[in-house]
Amino acid sequence: MSNVPIIQGVSVSDHTSHVPYHAASSEYAATESTHLRPTPNHQFQDVMWAVAFYVHLLIVVGMIFAGLQSSGGITSGAHGGIIFTVSVTGVASVGFSIAALSFMMKNAESLVQTALYFSVASSLAVGIVGFMAGSILMGVLGLVSFAIGICYARMVWSRIPFAAVNLKTALSAVQQNLGLTGISFVFTGLAFVWTLLWFLGLGNYLEGENLAMIFFLFLSYYWVHQVLQNTMHVTTAGTVATWWFVPDEATSWFSQAQRDSLYRALTSSFGSICFGSFLVAIVQALRALEQYTRDERDYQFLTCIIQCILACIESFIEYVNRWAYVYIGMYGFSYLEAGKNVVELFQNKGWTVVITDDLAANVLSLIALSIGLASGIVGLVLGYMSPNMFVSLGYEEAHGPAFFVGLLVGFLFSSVILSVVGSAINTVIVCYAEDPAAFQANHPQLATAMQEAWIQAWPGISMV
Numbered sequence: 001m002s003n004v005p006i007i008q009g010v011s012v013s014d015h016t017s018h019v020p021y022h023a024a025s026s027e028y029a030a031t032e033s034t035h036l037r038p039t040p041n042h043q044f045q046d047v048m049w050a051v052a053f054y055v056h057l058l059i060v061v062g063m064i065f066a067g068l069q070s071s072g073g074i075t076s077g078a079h080g081g082i083i084f085t086v087s088v089t090g091v092a093s094v095g096f097s098i099a100a101l102s103f104m105m106k107n108a109e110s111l112v113q114t115a116l117y118f119s120v121a122s123s124l125a126v127g128i129v130g131f132m133a134g135s136i137l138m139g140v141l142g143l144v145s146f147a148i149g150i151c152y153a154r155m156v157w158s159r160i161p162f163a164a165v166n167l168k169t170a171l172s173a174v175q176q177n178l179g180l181t182g183i184s185f186v187f188t189g190l191a192f193v194w195t196l197l198w199f200l201g202l203g204n205y206l207e208g209e210n211l212a213m214i215f216f217l218f219l220s221y222y223w224v225h226q227v228l229q230n231t232m233h234v235t236t237a238g239t240v241a242t243w244w245f246v247p248d249e250a251t252s253w254f255s256q257a258q259r260d261s262l263y264r265a266l267t268s269s270f271g272s273i274c275f276g277s278f279l280v281a282i283v284q285a286l287r288a289l290e291q292y293t294r295d296e297r298d299y300q301f302l303t304c305i306i307q308c309i310l311a312c313i314e315s316f317i318e319y320v321n322r323w324a325y326v327y328i329g330m331y332g333f334s335y336l337e338a339g340k341n342v343v344e345l346f347q348n349k350g351w352t353v354v355i356t357d358d359l360a361a362n363v364l365s366l367i368a369l370s371i372g373l374a375s376g377i378v379g380l381v382l383g384y385m386s387p388n389m390f391v392s393l394g395y396e397e398a399h400g401p402a403f404f405v406g407l408l409v410g411f412l413f414s415s416v417i418l419s420v421v422g423s424a425i426n427t428v429i430v431c432y433a434e435d436p437a438a439f440q441a442n443h444p445q446l447a448t449a450m451q452e453a454w455i456q457a458w459p460g461i462s463m464v
Contacts (some may be wrong), residue, residue, distance in 0.1 A: 004178075018157075037228050040427045043332070044267070044268045044271060045268060045269060045271050045272045045328075045332065045333065045334040045335070046271030046272045046274065046275045046334050046335055047271045048271070049271045049272070049274040049275040049278065050083040050270045050271035050274050051271075052274070053223070053227065053278075056220060056223070057220075057224070060217070060220045061197075061204075063201065063202060063205065064197050064198065064200075064201030064202060065201065066142075066201075067200070067201035067202055067205065068197075068200060068201045074325050081386070081389030081402075082199055082200060082405065083165040083196065083200070084386075084389065085379050085383075085389070085401075085402050085406065086192070086195060086196050086199070086405060086409055087196075088378060088379075088382060089376075089378050089379045089382075089406035089409045089410055090192045090195075090413055091374045092374070092378045092406075092410070093258055093371055093372075093375045093409060093410035093413040093414050094185070094413060094417070096371040096374050096375065096410070096414065097371060097372075097413070097414045097417040098417075100367050100370075100371065100414070100418070101171075101174075101181065101417075101421070104167065104171060104363065104367070104421065105168075105171045105175065108164045108165075108167040108168045108171070108363075109160060109161065109164035111167075111363045111366075111367075111426075112160050112164050112359050112360060112362075112363055113160060113165065114363075114366070115362040115363045115365070115366045116153050116156070116157075116160070116359065116362070117153075118366055119149055119362065120146060120149035120150060120152075120153055120422060122125060122141070122145075123142055123146040123148075123149050124142065124146040125435070126138065126141075126142035126145070126220050126247075127139050127140070127141070127142025127145070127146055128142070129142070130142050136307060136336050137397055148313060150306035156357065156359060158456055158457055159357060159359060159456075159457040159458075160359060161359040161452075161453040161456060161457065162450070162453035162454055162456065162458070163357070163359035163457075164360075164453070164456035165446070165449045165450045165453045166360045166425055166428055166450075167191075167360045167363065167421075167425060168446070168449075169424075169428050169443075169446050169450065170240070170360075170424030170425040170427075170428050171421060171424070172443075172446060173198045173239075173240045173243045173244075173250075173427075173428070174236075174420055174421060174424050175426050176243060176247075176250070176251045176252075176255075177239050177240075177243060177250055177251070177252070177257070177258055178253055178254055179252075179253045179254035179255065179258045180232075180235070180236055180258060180420050181417070181420060182253075182254070183232065183235060183258070183262060183294040184232050184400050184416060184417045184419070184420050185417070187228045187229070187231065187232050187331070187416050188413050188416045188417055189192075189443065190228055191224075191225055191228050191412060191413060191416050192413065193223075194221075194224050194225070194228075195225075195408075195409060195412065198217075198220075198221050199340075202217050205217055206261070211289065214289065214292060215285055215286075216288050217281065218284075218285035218288040218289055218292075219281055221285075222280070222281040222284040222285050222288075223274075223277055223278055223281035223285075223382070223414075225281075226276075226277035226280050226281050226284075226414060227273055227274055227277045228416060229277075229415060229416050229419050230273045230276060230277050230325055231265045231266065231270070231273055232416060232419050232420060232423070233322075233325045233329070233419055233422075233423040234261070234264075234265040234269055234273055234325050234328050234329040234330065234371075234423075235258070235261045235262045235265045235328055236261075236329070236419070236420050236423035236424055236427065237261070237325060237326045237328070237329025237426070237427045238257065238260065238261030238264065238265070238329040238330060239255070239257045239261045239424050240423070240424045240427040240428065240431075241326075241329065241330045241427055241430075242257035242261075242308045243257065244428070244431040244435075244438060244439060244443075245431070245435070245438050245442070245443065246442075247442045247443070252426065261329060262352045264329075264332060265329070269328050269329070269332055270330060271334075272333070272334050272335040272338070273328070273329050273335075275326075275334075275335040275336075276324060276325065276335045279313065279317050280317065282313055283310060283317070286309060286310055286313075287310070289364055293384040312419060322426055323339070323426060323430065324336075324338040324339035324342060324344075325338070325343040325426075326338075326342065326423070326426050326430045327339075327341055327342045327430070329423075329427070330427070330430070341434065342430060345430070345433055345434065346433060349433055350461055351433055351461065354429070354458060354461065358372070360425050364418045364421060364425075365423050366415070367418060368411055368414045368415050368418055369411065371410050371411070371413075371414035372407045372408075372410040372411030372414065373407065373410070374410065375388075375406040375407060375409060375410025375413075375414075376403045376404070376407035376410060377403070377406070378406050378410075379402040379404075379405055379406025379407070379409075380399050380402060380403040380406065382402050382406075383397070383399030383400070383401070383402030383403065389402075415442070432450065436450075436451075
């Protein structure tokens with residue numbers, strides 16, 4: 001029996017591809033590449049995870065409002081500094097992100113090269129700082145990492161054009177569906193409100209010694225942010241896949257593909273989004289808790305336990321990774337089923353080495369870090385301008401906390417917005433694995449550039 005996954009009567013294989021269901025207007029519809037679009041799948045997946053998310057959210061929102069009432073409300077003078085800093089740095093990070101999208105569209109290949117240079121230079125900087133600080137081990141490790149980085153750069157240099165074409169293709173899809181950026185701004189606004197309420201309403205709980213409660217609060221904070229980001233991821237995947245196979249239905253400001261993809265992300269696929277987001281949030285919450293307890297001598301044993309748990313969860317997440325959300329957006333699978341099927345797709349085509357190449361994704365990381373630092377600098381300036389705005393919270397000087405808040409807000413907000421491009425890049429890879437012929441038929445100029453870059457980057461691996 002064939003081990004390829006069956007999707008609504010259509011099998012996934014190297015010989016038969018299928019078109020995402022999001023824009024389907026009839027039971028089956030043919031595309032220019034003669035492939036059939038499967039029937040829309042309206043079945044709800046991973047429902048219990050959606051229920052768990054909503055129940056947890058109700059509990060935390062109740063705690064937030066209780067905390068706000070006990071502290072005098074959201075306009076309390078004690079929280080004025082946080083409100084002001086989060087508001088200003090949040091608006092600044094959105095502005096930086098808009099500028100970054102335009103900049104990436106015009107400088108794709110240069111940015112891929114810059115991101116590679118930056119990773120190598122960072123290792124050298126760590127080594128130099130280590131020696132200057134008197135830490136021989138840090139200096140040696142930095143120089144070793146620098147040497148490895150140089151070797152890696154030489155090895156992948158020929159793949160830069162392919163990564164750049166991937167980035168350009170993803171940006172082209174996003175540019176023709178600019179409503180995705182509008183949707184991302186909505187999710188960014190929700191992330192902004194959530195961050196503000198979490199800081200204001202739960203600060204008192206974090207001052208206690210109940211580690212279980214502190215972990216729960218960290219988990220809630222990161223879970224909500226992950227759900228927001230991954231809902232955008234799934235929406236983008238469905239839209240870009242439709243643009244790939246049926247461009248006429250995904251080439252307007254707020255196309256039918258975007259509406260259908262968003263609807264399914266918020267309904268039938270929401271449980272799968274909550275499931276995968278929970279796995280990532282556990283890791284992030286444990287890391288935050290480890291940082292919180294690092295200087296507490298009584299919790300050294302707990303730190304060891306946390307590290308072991310992190311290692312186990314990390315290995316699991318490697319199985320159901322970022323590619324799962326692409327299949328969820330395209331076909332409505334459950335989270336684990338999507339991860340399994342997309343891994344089988346790459347394994348059957350011999351593309352496992354291709355998906356480990358993160359040159360294009362490194363650009364987004366560099367941009368998000370840059371926006372985070374820029375927002376942090378905005379916060380730093382605010383701190384120097386109003387040095388007493390955090391006095392009521394126990395800080396005699398405001399520039400340090402203001403920089404940290406700006407850095408956190410800028411990085412998180414830009415990550416939500418840049419997730420549109422990141423999701424588009426991942427979807428492009430999956431669609432190229434499934435049906436390069438559809439790409440050639442619908443987007444010949446980009447397809448030709450992709451084919452030429454592929455031959456240069458992966459001469460020993462077939463595209464089909």
